[in-house]
Amino acid sequence: MRKTSFMRPIAAAAALLAAGAAAAEDKPESLNLGVFTFMSGGPAAYGMPGRQGAEVMIDMINAEGGVAGVPVSATYVDEAQGAEGVISEYRRLSEDPAYGFMIAALSSGNCLALAPIADQLNMPTIGWNCDTHQLYLGNDYQFFYRPNGNTIAEFMAYALYFLDKNPDVSRVAIINPDYSFGHDAAEIVKATLKAVKPEVEIVAELFPKLGSSTFQTEISRLSAARPDVIFSNMWGGDLENFIRQAAPRGLFRTSVGVFALGESALQSVDVPEGSIVGVLGDGYWMSPDAQEIGLAAPFAEAYRAKFDADPVFPSVKMANAFLVMKAAYEKAIADNNVEWPSKEQLAAAMEGMSTTTMTGEMTFREDNDGVVDQLVGTVAKVDGKLVMTDMARYDGETMLPPLGEDPIAWIGSLTPEFLAAMPKPGSYE
Amino acid sequence: MLQTLIPLFVDALANAALIFFVAVGLTLVFSVLRILNVAHGSLYSIGAYVAASVGLWIVAAGLPAWLTFPALVLSAAFTALLFGPVIERTLIRWTYGKSEAVQVLVTFGLFLILEDLQRMVFGVQSIYADTPMALLGISEIGGIVYLNYQLALIGLAVAVLIGLRLFIRRSRTGKLLAAVVADREVSQAMGIDTNKMFMIAFTLGVLLAALGGAMATPTTGVAPGLGADTMVLAFAVAAIGGLGQVEGAAVASVIVAVAKVLAIYYAPALDAVAPYLVMLAVLLVRPYGLFGAGATRRI
Known part of the structure; x- marks a missing residue:
C-alpha cells in the first residue's frame, strides 16, 4: 500500500524515536x-x-x-x-x-x-x-x-550415564519435587530410558511437596520397591534432608542414588560414595x-x-x-x-x-537458550573430600533437540545406538 | 500380603505420632479457651528450633551425646514456660468473649510475628540435629529398615495420650479444667479461678506443640515455613476428630496418617490432598467431627 503524505512525518518521527531509544547511553557511575x-x-x-x-x-x-x-x-x-x-x-x-x-x-x-x-x-x-x-x-x-x-540435555545426561555405569539396571525409582521441574525431569528420564533401554521398569514415582521436612514414608516406599537406581532432582534443603534421612535407613546400600543436583550438597551432607551426581551443565570448578x-x-x-x-x-x-x-x-x-x-x-x-x-x-x-556441555560423575572421597570422579562430559549440542522440534518426541526418536555413541564414565578425567 | 501391610502400618503410626502431638495441643486449647489458635504451628516450630539448637550445642560442646534426649523434652518445657503464660496473659486474654473473627485475626497476627521472630533469632537456613536418631539405631520390620527413634515416638505419643487422660481425670487441676470445659460460668460461680485455668491450659497446649516440634527434629530438617505446614495438617486432624476432643485428635491423627501413607504407596499424585479429602468426607457426614457434638445455641 502506498503511504499517504501525512503518514510520512509520523513514520519519520517513529523512526527517530526508535533510534533514540536504541541509542547509546552515557557511561553510568555504577x-x-x-x-x-x-x-x-x-x-x-x-x-x-x-x-x-x-x-x-x-x-x-x-x-x-x-x-x-x-x-x-x-x-x-x-x-x-x-x-x-x-x-x-x-x-x-x-x-x-x-x-x-x-x-x-x-x-x-x-x-x-x-x-x-x-x-x-x-x-x-x-x-x-x-x-x-x-x-x-x-x-x-x-x-x-x-x-x-535446559532440562532436556541435563536429565538425559543422567539417564545415559547411569545406564552406562550400571549396564544391568532393570528397576528405576524416581523421587522428584512436586512442581514442573520435578515432573519435567521424570518425563525426560522415562522418555530416555524408553528410547535407549526400553526393558527398564519404573518401579516407583514419587513427588513429595517442595520444602517437605520429612521423607520417611517415601523412604519406606522406595525401600519396598527395591530399585537398582533411585533418580532424584531434589535440591537445596530437600536434597540434604532426603539424603540425611535415607542414608541411615540403608536405602543407598541396595540402590544407587542419582542426585542430579548432588554436587551442590557434597560439602554439607555425607552423600554416599558411589552416588551419581552432576552440575546441570558444565559448572564444576575442578573439571x-x-x-x-x-x-x-x-x-x-x-x-x-x-x-x-x-x-x-x-x-x-x-x-x-x-x-x-x-x-x-x-x-x-x-x-x-x-x-x-x-x-x-x-x-x-x-x-x-x-x-x-x-x-x-x-x-x-x-x-536465546545457551548451549553448554553436561558433566556427570560419581561421588568418591579424595583427600578427605567428597568430589566427582569417573566423569563423562556430554556435548551440549548433541543433547539438545533441533530448534522447533518437540523435545519429548525428539527423545523418543533416539535409539540404543545413541547411548552406544556417548562418551563413557571415566572418559573425562 | 502381610509383608506389604506391615510397612504401611508402621509408617502410618510413625506419621500419626508426629501429627498427634501438635493436633492434641490445638484441640486442648480450643476445648478450654474456645479459641482456635492459628499461631499454634509457630509454637511447634519454635520448639523444633530450640531443641535443634540445644542439641547442636551439646554436640559442639563435647558433652555426652545421650544428653540430647532430655534436651528435647527440656527444650519443649522451656518454650512452653517462656511463651505460654506471656501470650495468654497479654494477647489471648484480650480476645475472650470476642467474636471468632477477632480471635482468628489476633492469633494470625501472632503467627506472623512469631514467624518473623524465628527468622531473626534462628536465621533462615535449615538446621539439622539428628544425634538422638543416630544413637538409637535401626530395626528391620517387614523387610524395611526403620529408625528406632521413629518407633520410640509411637510409644511416646501413646504415653502422652494416656498421661493427658490421667491428668484430666485424676489430678485436681485436670478436674478443674474439665469443669471449666463443661461450664465456664458455673465453674466461676463455684470459685474456680478460670483465668488461672486458661493460662494452664494454654501453656499445656504450647508444651504439646513444642514437644511435637522438638521430637520431630532428629528425623527432619528445621527451616522457616515448618510451622505453617504443620498447622494446616493439625487443623485437618482437629476437624476430623472434633474440636476439643483429645481422643478424637488421637484417632484422627491415625486416620490422616493412614490416608497420607496409602496415597504415597498407591497414588502418589494424591499425597498432598489425601488428608483434606478425608477431612471433607468426614465433615460431610459428621459436621462436628467424629467425636464432636453439636453445640446448643443459647438465646
Whole structure:
C-alpha cells in the first residue's frame, strides 16, 4: 500500500524515536544489577551459594576495573517470597533507571514469569539457573537469555550415564519435587530410558511437596520397591534432608542414588560414595576444562577466602552468568562503537553470542537458550573430600533437540545406538 | 500380603505420632479457651528450633551425646514456660468473649510475628540435629529398615495420650479444667479461678506443640515455613476428630496418617490432598467431627 503524505512525518518521527531509544547511553557511575536467588528457607541451601558466587564475582570484576571501567554493584532479591513478590521486585528494579541489567532467576517458575516482563520493560536479563525446557517452547523473547542449557540435555545426561555405569539396571525409582521441574525431569528420564533401554521398569514415582521436612514414608516406599537406581532432582534443603534421612535407613546400600543436583550438597551432607551426581551443565570448578581455562582457580580461591568453603555449582553457574553479562557489555560496546550500550544494543549483542566461561564454551542458540556441555560423575572421597570422579562430559549440542522440534518426541526418536555413541564414565578425567 | 501391610502400618503410626502431638495441643486449647489458635504451628516450630539448637550445642560442646534426649523434652518445657503464660496473659486474654473473627485475626497476627521472630533469632537456613536418631539405631520390620527413634515416638505419643487422660481425670487441676470445659460460668460461680485455668491450659497446649516440634527434629530438617505446614495438617486432624476432643485428635491423627501413607504407596499424585479429602468426607457426614457434638445455641 502506498503511504499517504501525512503518514510520512509520523513514520519519520517513529523512526527517530526508535533510534533514540536504541541509542547509546552515557557511561553510568555504577552498573547496578538485580540478582535474584533463594536466600531463606530450605532452597537457600542451593540459593545462597549462588549469591555468594555473585559477591565474589563482583569483587573480582571491580578489582579489575569493573565492566568497561564501570564498577558493578548488586541488589539481592529473595525468591522465597513467592512469584508475586519476585515479579513486583523485578518490576520495581527494572523501572528504576539506575538499574541496567538483571540476573534472574533461580527458580524455573520465576523465569517463566519474568521472561515476558523482561520484554515488556526492555530489560536485558540472564536466567542464571532456571532450567525448564518450557521457557523457550513457542516463545520468542528478545531480552531474556539463559546461558545454561535446559532440562532436556541435563536429565538425559543422567539417564545415559547411569545406564552406562550400571549396564544391568532393570528397576528405576524416581523421587522428584512436586512442581514442573520435578515432573519435567521424570518425563525426560522415562522418555530416555524408553528410547535407549526400553526393558527398564519404573518401579516407583514419587513427588513429595517442595520444602517437605520429612521423607520417611517415601523412604519406606522406595525401600519396598527395591530399585537398582533411585533418580532424584531434589535440591537445596530437600536434597540434604532426603539424603540425611535415607542414608541411615540403608536405602543407598541396595540402590544407587542419582542426585542430579548432588554436587551442590557434597560439602554439607555425607552423600554416599558411589552416588551419581552432576552440575546441570558444565559448572564444576575442578573439571579439566575449568583447570585449562584458568578462571575457576582464582575464583575458588577468592570464594574460599570469603566464605571458608569451596564453590559448589550454583556458585559457578552464577559466576558464569556474570562472565556472560560482562562479555555481552563488551560485545555491545564493540559492535556499536559506543562508550556504553543501550539496553536494546545489549540485548542485540547477546543474539548468537559465544563466550568462554569459567568451565567451558557457551553459545546462545537462535531461541536465546545457551548451549553448554553436561558433566556427570560419581561421588568418591579424595583427600578427605567428597568430589566427582569417573566423569563423562556430554556435548551440549548433541543433547539438545533441533530448534522447533518437540523435545519429548525428539527423545523418543533416539535409539540404543545413541547411548552406544556417548562418551563413557571415566572418559573425562 | 502381610509383608506389604506391615510397612504401611508402621509408617502410618510413625506419621500419626508426629501429627498427634501438635493436633492434641490445638484441640486442648480450643476445648478450654474456645479459641482456635492459628499461631499454634509457630509454637511447634519454635520448639523444633530450640531443641535443634540445644542439641547442636551439646554436640559442639563435647558433652555426652545421650544428653540430647532430655534436651528435647527440656527444650519443649522451656518454650512452653517462656511463651505460654506471656501470650495468654497479654494477647489471648484480650480476645475472650470476642467474636471468632477477632480471635482468628489476633492469633494470625501472632503467627506472623512469631514467624518473623524465628527468622531473626534462628536465621533462615535449615538446621539439622539428628544425634538422638543416630544413637538409637535401626530395626528391620517387614523387610524395611526403620529408625528406632521413629518407633520410640509411637510409644511416646501413646504415653502422652494416656498421661493427658490421667491428668484430666485424676489430678485436681485436670478436674478443674474439665469443669471449666463443661461450664465456664458455673465453674466461676463455684470459685474456680478460670483465668488461672486458661493460662494452664494454654501453656499445656504450647508444651504439646513444642514437644511435637522438638521430637520431630532428629528425623527432619528445621527451616522457616515448618510451622505453617504443620498447622494446616493439625487443623485437618482437629476437624476430623472434633474440636476439643483429645481422643478424637488421637484417632484422627491415625486416620490422616493412614490416608497420607496409602496415597504415597498407591497414588502418589494424591499425597498432598489425601488428608483434606478425608477431612471433607468426614465433615460431610459428621459436621462436628467424629467425636464432636453439636453445640446448643443459647438465646
